[in-house]
Amino acid sequence: MDMDLLLVDDEEGIRTVLSLSLADAGYRVHTARTGEEALAVFDRVRPSLVLTDIKMPGMDGIELLERLKHRDPDVEVIMITGHGDIDLAIQSIQHEAADFVTKPINDAILGIALKRARERLDMRRRLRQYTTNLEQLVAEKTRELVRAERLAAAGQAAAGMAHAIKNIAGGLEGCIFLLEQGLRQDRRNYLEQGWEMLKSNVEKIKDLSLALLDYSRPEELRPRLVDPAGPLEEVAALMRPRAAELGVDFHLEKAPDLPQALLDPEAMHRCLLNLVVNALDACAEDQERRASCRVELRVEPESGGGVRYVVRDTGPGMDTQAMDMLFTLFFSTKGGAGTGLGLASSRKIVEQHGGALDVESAPGQGTAFFVRLPAPGVRAAGDKGKNPTI
């Protein structure tokens, strides 16, 4: 069996007799005469089993029990009591003794007490093993899942990109056809059309690569306290000519009493520009009602000291299916004209600011995007702490 057992008794006779029978039962027996000596032996040997008398001069059995349990909560301690020590026996059980045996000691009864203590030790050991294994298993499976999810996301992104490239390649094949036929049949209109189509496809490749770069750039934000109206005013100035060209009603509204906001103005500029370009594209889509379309930009204070940007259009709006896909890489409602990267990168910028990007839309009702930024030094609700606080 090869198990260490510490026997503590101040009576030499008992130590001798019990040592013999315990050694015979297969234990490696260590003895101590007092509680203090017992602790010293325990620290050296670290036995799993301790058999101790309750009544001893100096440190008694109960105190020894407490100190042993403090050193190792798993140690099994069996108390030896005299007749009439039933109160002490109960007290020891309350202090988590494994069992007690009464003097004079019956070998069979001691044998049963020791066997039960061993079983408990064994059970605890196995339980701990299972738990550790289970934890390892969970950790391993979690790692596998995370890996699989990353692969799936990368696969989805790659598939989306392949689709975008395939469309552009298809467009270029169309150009080749037109240019070839134009040269062969000497038809100027084919040459002109092929040439226009070539330019538009080159533009698409440029947009795609720029948007990809924009999205994958590990952005280092340089936030500072600024007037939050600044980036929106710049974007409005930039896009006003395009709105006029489309005949779209274009408005910028700046609420009074705007607090300063902690943000990276260049990053916010890019984020808002995506939203405003989308709003104008949505209006442009409906050629008949384009003239009655309206794009509204607002910046206003939020409760709690934060700031909210609103970009609203009265374009055709989106159904729930499109809304679900909205932030998916390479998904675009603009057909071949969109890269499907703009909104994803806008959201990334907002989240890096500890904020949230929300959308409201319904078919025929137009679309509104809301950029909510927390007050300086406050983390927004729902921010899971994955981004640095700014």
Place this chain on the structure above:
Amino acid sequence: MQKTVLVVDDEMHLRIFIGAVFETAGFKPVLARDGEDGLNKARAQKPDLVSLDLMMPGEGGIRMFRELKADPKLKDVPVMIVSAVGGPTFEHALETLRAATGGPLPGPGAYVEKPPKPEALLAAAARLLDNG
């Protein structure tokens, strides 16, 4: 006699390209930029063949397909679907439409995946017109 093909696609470059493919093969192309425009031109010109995109703003290509098939004068004009929407997805949409309207609705004569290759467009056209 020169056959007329109605090319319906919201993307201008693709419309011009598909039109040119048919023109160089001896067809007379008529271009339309959405389903409504397409239906008007189909009724006015009664083409021999329709090349139809599915995903278009406004009513979309499925609506136009259904109206063509419901029009006694146009229901026998062969239609080829030219779309990035997969064939099975379109079949599913047709099933749904059949269930919703309760009426019979034939499938398209041909299906060409976007971006279309000139040979694929012309092969589909030849097959559809032979059958007609």
